[in-house]
Amino acid sequence: MRQFLLFFRKEMLEMGRSYKWLWVPIVFLILGIMQPVVTRFLPEIIESAGNMPEGMTITMEIPTGTEVMAQTLSQYNSVGLMILVLSIMTMISGERQSGVSQMIFAKPVSFVSYVAAKWASMLSLVTVSFVLGYAGAWYYTVQMIGSVETGAAIKAGLLYLLWLWFAGSLTLLLSSLLNSAAGIAFVSLAVVILLSIASQWLPSFTAYSPGSLPQISMQWLQASDKSTSALGAVILCLICIMFFFMIAVYQVKIKKSKF
Amino acid sequence: MDIMNSSIPWNLIMPIIVLQLILAVVALVSLYKAEATRGPKWLWVIIILCVNILGSVAYFVFGRKDAS
Numbered sequence: 085m086r087q088f089l090l091f092f093r094k095e096m097l098e099m100g101r102s103y104k105w106l107w108v109p110i111v112f113l114i115l116g117i118m119q120p121v122v123t124r125f126l127p128e129i130i131e132s133a134g135n136m137p138e139g140m141t142i143t144m145e146i147p148t149g150t151e152v153m154a155q156t157l158s159q160y161n162s163v164g165l166m167i168l169v170l171s172i173m174t175m176i177s178g179e180r181q182s183g184v185s186q187m188i189f190a191k192p193v194s195f196v197s198y199v200a201a202k203w204a205s206m207l208s209l210v211t212v213s214f215v216l217g218y219a220g221a222w223y224y225t226v227q228m229i230g231s232v233e234t235g236a237a238i239k240a241g242l243l244y245l246l247w248l249w250f251a252g253s254l255t256l257l258l259s260s261l262l263n264s265a266a267g268i269a270f271v272s273l274a275v276v277i278l279l280s281i282a283s284q285w286l287p288s289f290t291a292y293s294p295g296s297l298p299q300i301s302m303q304w305l306q307a308s309d310k311s312t313s314a315l316g317a318v319i320l321c322l323i324c325i326m327f328f329f330m331i332a333v334y335q336v337k338i339k340k341s342k343f
Numbered sequence: 344m345d346i347m348n349s350s351i352p353w354n355l356i357m358p359i360i361v362l363q364l365i366l367a368v369v370a371l372v373s374l375y376k377a378e379a380t381r382g383p384k385w386l387w388v389i390i391i392l393c394v395n396i397l398g399s400v401a402y403f404v405f406g407r408k409d410a411s
Binding site: 117118228 | 352355356358359362363365366369370373396399400403404407
């Protein structure tokens with residue numbers, strides 16, 4: 085436990101030094117705020133862009149507050165996921181390549197606490213960034229579009245946060261397996277995107293896939309009356325996260341003895 | 344300028360601009376203090392200033408050489 089806290093403090097310090105604690109939350113906040121603002125001013129934006137034939141009028145339905153929140157989540161599912169993967173991809177592989185981890189493992193330290201500290205700091209970065217961005221999106225939606233159902237928004241937000249945890253865990257696992265940063269980013273983004281597309285196209289086959297979590301959370305926001313159950317997907321997702329963690333510990337152990 | 348007169352709530356738009364400014368300024372300060380970067384520094388200045396949000400993000404992800 086003492087070792088874990090020591091490593092955890094080191095990870096947090098490092099994330100601060102590389103400005104991750106600054107830019108990841110800010111980017112998530114901007115992404116969250118942008119969606120309601122752009123939606124609200126879309127007619128004005130199109131009008132001022134010109135190229136509109138004389139006399140043509142656009143009638144656009146202003147979407148409801150919950151719809152805008154669902155759009156924000158789908159925004160996070162593209163740009164947000166990319167930012168997330170890029171910000172944590174070298175957490176394990178970087179130290180292995182720079183030789184820091186060999187230096188650490190020259191002393192008798194536990195691999196579990198080393199990897200667990202990385203996991204915990206990653207999860208806290210993801211959670212803080214997403215909660216901040218989601219809260220920003222919520223505030224702006226209420227201010228500019230309309231009311232949002234509180235219970236549905238909180239439930240959907242928590243479910244989506246679990247999906248981000250899954251994506252982050254997958255990235256850390258790949259970071260323990262591969263050396264090249266580009267390879268880690270590519271593989272983890274590809275897997276996450278494929279999972280999420282598969283659950284859109286083959287919903288019956290992938291009911292319990294973690295990839296259905298973003299889909300379900302958007303459904304919860306838009307039609308809270310006929311809610312889809314997410315229990316199976318949630319349980320499988322938690323199992324996957326634990327499994328990824330154990331493989332990563334094992335990998336760190338193996339890779340250490342190679343050097 | 345009718346865009347200034349229309350009913351745009353500037354107090355709600357301002358935070359976006361401020362956040363982007365913070366991001367760019369921190370990226371520039373970090374760039375100035377960095378001893379070495381991947382790629383020439385002047386190029387990163389252009390990228391941070393011209394490519395809105397993703398320019399600063401690109402610098403933080405790809406430009407910094409971690410001196411650990």
